[in-house]
Amino acid sequence: MQIDPNPALPLDHLALDPVMATMIAETTFPKVFTDYADDVYLALLESIVSQQISVKAADAIFARFRQLFPDGYPHADELLNKTTEELRSAGLSFQKIKYLQSVAEFSLTNPMHRAHFDPMTDEEVVQYLLPIKGVGRWTVEMLLIFVLDRPDVFPIDDLVIRQRMILAYPEQTNGLSGKALYQVLHRIAEAWRPHRTTACRYLWRWKPV
Known part of the structure; x- marks a missing residue:
C-alpha cells in the first residue's frame, strides 16, 4: 500500500x-510504502528470515516458508505445529526456526494488531516487542518506519x-x-x-x- x-x-x-x-x-x-498492510506479525517473521542474508535469498526462503501453509499465511498455531524438518525444508536455519516460533508464541498471548500499537509511543512499541527472541531494537525500528508509518x-x-x-x-x-x-x-x-x-x-x- x-x-x-x-x-x-x-x-x-x-x-x-x-x-x-x-x-x-x-x-x-x-x-x-507501507509493507504488509499493517501486519506486524507477518512483518516480524519476514524480518527474522531476512537477518544476515541477501535480499534475494531472503525473498526466496520467505516465499518457500509461506508455501508450507495451505493459504500461504503462517498462522501462529499452524507454524507451531510444523516440525523442524518441515521448516528446514524452506531453507531456514535452526536458530531462525526458534525465532519464528518465538514470534508465533508471543502472538498467541499478546495482541499484534495495528489498533493495539497505534496508541503506544515508539519506545513503548520497542519495549513491547523486545521480549521476542530474535527481535532487537533495530528490527522494531524498521517495523515502526515501514509498517506502522511512524514519522519520527x-x-x-x-x-x-x-x-x-x-x-x-x-x-x-x-x-x-x-x-x-x-x-x-x-x-x-x-x-x-x-x-x-x-x-x-x-x-x-x-x-x-
Whole structure:
C-alpha cells in the first residue's frame, strides 16, 4: 500500500539544516510504502528470515516458508505445529526456526494488531516487542518506519544511516567512533525532529558523490 503524504512541511523543516537541504535537492523524493498492510506479525517473521542474508535469498526462503501453509499465511498455531524438518525444508536455519516460533508464541498471548500499537509511543512499541527472541531494537525500528508509518524514528544502529551521516557531516564526525560518534549523530538528528523518519529515507536513498 502506497501512502500519499504531503511532503512540503517535513521537507521545509528538514531544509533548515543546510546539509539536509542539499541532500534533498540532490535526491529524488523517496516514495513511501507501507509493507504488509499493517501486519506486524507477518512483518516480524519476514524480518527474522531476512537477518544476515541477501535480499534475494531472503525473498526466496520467505516465499518457500509461506508455501508450507495451505493459504500461504503462517498462522501462529499452524507454524507451531510444523516440525523442524518441515521448516528446514524452506531453507531456514535452526536458530531462525526458534525465532519464528518465538514470534508465533508471543502472538498467541499478546495482541499484534495495528489498533493495539497505534496508541503506544515508539519506545513503548520497542519495549513491547523486545521480549521476542530474535527481535532487537533495530528490527522494531524498521517495523515502526515501514509498517506502522511512524514519522519520527531515528534508527542509529542502522549501518547505512551512520555511514551516510558520517559522509554528510564530516566536520562534526571526523575521527569519532563508539559512544562519542553516537552522541554527535543524535545531536545532529535532533534538528530533524519531528520528521526524522523522512530524513532517514533521504539518507538511505542519497548517493554520495
